[in-house]
Amino acid sequence: MRLSGRLCAALAGALVAVAAAPANADPLIGAPGLDDPYYPLDGNGGYDARHYDVTLDYDPSNSQLTATTRIDATATQPLRAFNLDFDGPDVRMVSVNNLPAAFDRNGEHELTVTPLLPLLPGLPFTVTVDYAGPAEDAAGEGWTLAPGGAAFVAGEPHAAATWYPLNDTPLDKATFALHATVPAEWEVVSNGVRTQNVVTGGERTVTWESPQPVLGYLTTVAIDRFTYLEQRRANGTPLLSAFAPDAQDSRANEQRLPEILDFVESLYGPYPFEAAGGIYVDGELEFSLETQTRPIYAPWTDLQTVVHEITHQWWGDSVSVRQWSDICLNECFASYTADYLWPERIEGADVDADYRDTIEKYRDVQKFWDIPLANPGVGYEFTSVYYRGPLFLHALRKQLGDDIFFAAVREFNIAHAYGNASMPDFRTFVQSKSRTDLTGFFGSWLDQAAVPADEYLFPGSLRG
Structure with a gap:
């Protein structure tokens, strides 16, 4: 995610309180949350989602949604009841293994399902949820209704639950398919590869x-x-990008997508997905978001934003956080790549000078250092990782030297591809590549809410 300046400032002043997840003592009921330190009721226990198949009809004239989601999963414990995360329209019917199931909506986003027959551990099962109602405008936290009837979904971390039921946690990735029906004059864009586009009646x-x-x-x-821009990488990867009527000015930046993909691939290893592109919307949106293979781009998007979101395909999409406190793993790398490495390698910028200028400007500004990178706190995830994250990684690069730094981050990303990683994982891995004890460096940059000591602010060639 890359924020507009206005939204970044607003989020920096936000404070969100979250209650701890209640303990679930019944061994036959899946837990209603997975105890993420920031969002303890996100995700659900008792099963592993394998595939989501979403079928929806959408009427742009009145924003009405009629949908069915099928979830293929495997039980990881005996289950007489389990939860899905869902904050969308009214649920009309739920079935489990094609048998009617009881259901109850409770809490902020819980859909509790009670199968007719209990589920046994280790066995696959299928849940089907039918629902219908208006797509509610959530102002960047789910559905956004754009001019003239257009609509799109974007938001982090909870957008998905506004349009289909799921196990909404970074710890449970699954394959995904969308089948959407709209009036013939409208287009539908989503993730991955478009395998059908037919007009009938x-x-x-x-x-x-x-x-x-x-x-x-x-x-x-x-x-x-x-309208669309179709491109192809030299290796054959198809690139399909979509532009809303008032987003045509963004074509010039998107035409550089093959170059951007090649650049980021040179840093972090092979592009991890089968297709790429972008979705340029013209609704009110104060962030752009790294939706997998095809980021959502807000109207204010510039070239560096495209580099930022494409970098997320490696850091955030392929390698995802374990917990939301690990958000620096996503945003620090995306920001460093877009704000430092692209200007340095492609545009010839003196990023060492930029780093020193930034330190000089903010060294004595305590608010700049108030939110630690390793654990920014709930409600502050999307703040310091943007403006201090690039400084941390540039200092780490100078501490290690280019050869070790770039080899290490590439190896770490490839080793965790299609899985999850944490900031503690990253610290341990980088330490294994350095003969110098990095405890003080990491503690100073990541853990403390104060300016790092000079030896960590100006390591290696950054020393005066």
Whole structure:
């Protein structure tokens, strides 16, 4: 995610309180949350989601949604009841293994399902949820209704639950398919590869499939009168980008997508997905988001934003956080790549000078250092990782030297591809590549809410 300046300032002043997840003493009921330190009721216990198949009809004239989601999963414990995360329209029916199931909506986003027959551990099962109602405008936390009837879904971390039920946790990736029907004059864009686009009797039906596992907040649907830019990488990877009517000025930046992919690939290893592109919307949105294979771009998007979101395909999409406190693993790398490495390698900028200028400007500004990178706190995830994250990684690069730094971050990313990693994992891995004890460096940059000591602010060639 890359924020507009206005939203970044607003989030920096936000404070969100979250109650701890209640203990679940019944061994036959899946836990209603997975105890993430920031969002303890996100995700659900007792099963592993394998695939989501979402079928929806959308009417742009009145924002009405009619949908069915099928979830293929495997039970990890005996289950007489389990939860899904869902904050969308009214649920009409739920079935488990094609048998009617009881259901109850409770809490902020819980859909508790009670199968007719209990589920046994280790066995696959299928849940089908039918629901219908208006797509509610959530102002960047789910559905956003754009001008003229257009609509799209974007938001981190909870957008997915506004349009389909799921196990909404970074710890449970699954493959994904979307089948959407809209009036024939409208287009539908989503993740992965478009495998169907047919018009019959005044309706358009489009299918998108993601064969690589994806997290909920990284899925999207966008409905508009899009036009397209089709490109292809030298290795044959198809690139399909969509532009809303008032987003045509962004074509010039998106035409550089093959170059951007090649650049980021040179840093972090092979592009991890089967397709790429972008979705340029013209609704009110104060952030751009790294939706997998095809980021959502806000109207204010510039070239560095595109580099930022494409970098997320490696850091955030392929390698995902274990907990939301690990958010620096996503945003610090995306920001460093867009704000330092691209200007340095492609545009010839003196990023050492930029680093020193930034330190000089903010060294004595305590508010700049108030939010630690390793654990920014709930409600502050998307603050310091943008403005201090690049400084941390540049200092780490100078501490290690280019050869060790770039080899280490590439190896770490490839080793965790399609899985999860944490900031403690990263610290341990980088330490294994250095003969110098990095405890003080990491503690100073990541853990403390104060300016680092000079030896950590100006390591290696940054010394005066």
